[in-house]
Amino acid sequence: MANQSVELLSSKYQKDKKSKLILGIIFDVIGMLSYIVPVFAEVTDIFWAPISAFLMMAMYKGTTGRVAGIVSFIEEAFPFIDFIPTFTLTWIYKYIIKKEED
DSSP: OHHHHHHHHHHOOOOOOHHHHHHHHHHHOOOOOOOOSSSHHHHHHHHHHHOOOHHHHHOOHHHHHHHHHHHHHHHHTTTTTSOOOHHHHHIIIIIIOOOOOO
């Protein structure tokens, strides 16, 4: 019975981890879509910057989420650097480099 609980938690953790990666890639693509229309890009970034920061902090709790939220806001708010895949890089940092669990 304890084994089933551990397997269930492990499965949930892997599913959540995968969901965050997929969402992160989607959010990074949304952030990069502003490059389709050059002048329109900087206007949309004004709206996307706070949204991306909020999403980042909601996805990653604690210090990682707060720092990544700030970085995401800055990256989206400043012109010509919003091509950096901040959500995906945060996922890599949290799950591959730091090897954290939720």
